[in-house]
Each structure stands twice: as structure tokens, then as C-alpha cells.
Amino acid sequence: MSYKTLLVHIDDSRRSDTRVAVALDLAQRWDAHLIGLYAVSGDFDRPFFRTHEDIAALLAAQAEVRRQRARDTFLVAGERAGRAVEWRAPAGPPVGITTLHARHADLLVLGQPDPLDAAAYVDEHFVGDVVLGAGRPALVIPRAGAVPTLGENVLIAWDGSREASRAIADALPLLQRARFVGIDVVKSTDDENTGPGAIDVAAWLAAHGIRASFSTTARHGIAGAGATLLNRVSDLHADLLVLGAYGHSRVRERVWGGVTRTMLESMTVPVLMGH
Incomplete structure (x- = not known):
């Protein structure tokens, strides 16, 4: 592709x-x-x-x-x-x-x-x-900072949604050229049902010749999923985040999901958004 x-x-x-x-x-x-x-x-x-x-x-x-x-x-x-x-x-x-x-x-x-x-x-x-x-x-x-590399170390945000699935499919050409691909599920401490989906995504990517690791990251306290993802991007030195974009329109405004809004306001690396 x-x-x-x-x-x-x-x-x-x-x-x-x-x-x-x-x-x-x-x-x-x-x-x-x-x-x-x-x-x-x-x-x-x-x-x-x-x-x-x-x-x-x-x-x-x-x-x-x-x-x-x-x-x-x-x-x-x-x-x-x-x-x-x-x-x-x-x-x-x-x-x-x-x-x-x-x-x-x-x-x-x-x-x-x-x-x-x-x-x-x-x-x-x-x-x-x-x-x-x-x-x-x-x-x-992002509105600041250099972009010395793009797509060498990619982090995928996975939550099992249609938007996340669409974003991964849209990112396939970049993922196939990446050196490292990670799939991360952000979950609250009492959520035990989000991990297996990441395993299935890794298997699907493997069918496309993409070797990906997967992990879950606990969201503690008042930190939102968006802030937790930004921390994971920093910890893993990712140079690209793949993310499903959430939102719907009202008569005079656009209403965003929390993660999408956080990324548009605070992204630190390029973000590939699919909807």
C-alpha cells in the first residue's frame, strides 16, 4: 500500500x-x-x-x-x-x-x-x-518543534472503536515502513476487558507484514486518556501517534471526544487521525 x-x-x-x-x-x-x-x-x-x-x-x-x-x-x-x-x-x-x-x-x-x-x-x-x-x-x-523523523517509532492508540480501526487502516503505508510499532490501550484501574483487542490488532497487522507489540497503560486519578497517551508517547520516544478522531457537530459548534480534544490542544508529535 x-x-x-x-x-x-x-x-x-x-x-x-x-x-x-x-x-x-x-x-x-x-x-x-x-x-x-x-x-x-x-x-x-x-x-x-x-x-x-x-x-x-x-x-x-x-x-x-x-x-x-x-x-x-x-x-x-x-x-x-x-x-x-x-x-x-x-x-x-x-x-x-x-x-x-x-x-x-x-x-x-x-x-x-x-x-x-x-x-x-x-x-x-x-x-x-x-x-x-x-x-x-x-x-x-504540532505547532512547535522540529520533525526530524516521522513514522520510525509509531504508537497506536487502541480502544476497539470504529474510528481507531479506521485510523490504523489509513496508517498502513506508514506502519509498513516503521522500525517499531506499539499498540497501547489506556484503561482505568477497574477496567479488565480492553487488553485482548490489542492482541487481535497485532495479529491483523502481522498479516500485513507489520510486527507490533502491545501493552495496556493504567489511567490513574484525574488524568484523562489523552494526557496518559501523551505520557506514553514521551516514554517510548514515539515520533508518530495513530489515533481515531471522535466528534459530532451541533448547530454552531463542534463537540469533540476528550482524547481528540486533548491531542488537538497539546500534541507533541505528529498525529495521524482517522474518522
Whole structure:
């Protein structure tokens, strides 16, 4: 198995170049076609600005300069990497256009929300809405830190759910190239029924040529499963976490499961999310 079409989200944030570098490396691994999708906040088009044409024109001109700079940076990065890449910057609401284009890709490369970088803001629930709406696996890159390796030492979070099963299947191309794969079940101290599932997952992965170990980790006290997983990632020096994404929509908000929310807020390594 392999990923043949990758899509990386590009914006004006300071981490956009890191996402592109990761995506180019993955494209090199699988000789994949890489699409750079530029999608940024459209706040300058709010009704307030439309009533002040001079302000709207100035903001639109500045946005065009940033778009052109992002395009040139992406194309130069592709050329330096020796990869033929495709640039897209469609007009429209960023969540909608990203979700639409993502449905024609094998893997998405997105960035963790960064409240300290105004240029990283695209939409209030951008990453979550795309992950849940696209139906495609998403590799979410942390908002800080280098990504020197990706997929050499992989930790799988397993809870027996449909989402977790989907995430593992989506991660197979990465798992088949990993040096070490671990399956971890986070359980409360009074839960005795989660271990056997990890054995079955390890057997299924073995049928795909992937040798995986399995373990259970007790969740003590008030620590949530997400925090416990982050500790396991640190203890095992994992460079990728594979995780099922949980959530559902309400009329005006996205409601996340606790583990998914924790990862989107506090991830320390890239996380491959499947839904």
C-alpha cells in the first residue's frame, strides 16, 4: 500500500513551511503527487469591511501579496526537493474548499491550531471540521518543534472503536515502513476487558507484514486518556501517534471526544487521525 496523492494545507503561518517539508518528504517516500492548497481566513471580506471599500481594497491587495509569496515559496521548495508539485488557491470558505479538495487525496497534512500565531487562524474549528468532514486520514503536525523523523517509532492508540480501526487502516503505508510499532490501550484501574483487542490488532497487522507489540497503560486519578497517551508517547520516544478522531457537530459548534480534544490542544508529535 502507498499514498499516491497528498494534500498539504498552506497558509501564512510560521509553521506552514514545516508542513510543506513534511509533505515533500512523504511524497518522496511514495513517489506521490503533492498538492499545496492555500486556504486562509476570509475575515477581510466581512460585512464591516465591505462597507469601507478603501479598507477592503487595501486588505485584498495585502492578501494577494501573501498568497503570491506562499505560492512562490511552495513551488521553490518542490523544485529543490526534485518533486513536481501542484498549487491550488481556490476562492471560497476555507473549511468547505479544503474539505472538498481533501476528498480527492489519500492523505492530508494539516497543522495544529496555534493561538499564539494570528496567521495560523483559518476558522474556529478548521482542523476538526476538515478531519470529520473529508473522510480522509489527516496527519496533523504540532505547532512547535522540529520533525526530524516521522513514522520510525509509531504508537497506536487502541480502544476497539470504529474510528481507531479506521485510523490504523489509513496508517498502513506508514506502519509498513516503521522500525517499531506499539499498540497501547489506556484503561482505568477497574477496567479488565480492553487488553485482548490489542492482541487481535497485532495479529491483523502481522498479516500485513507489520510486527507490533502491545501493552495496556493504567489511567490513574484525574488524568484523562489523552494526557496518559501523551505520557506514553514521551516514554517510548514515539515520533508518530495513530489515533481515531471522535466528534459530532451541533448547530454552531463542534463537540469533540476528550482524547481528540486533548491531542488537538497539546500534541507533541505528529498525529495521524482517522474518522
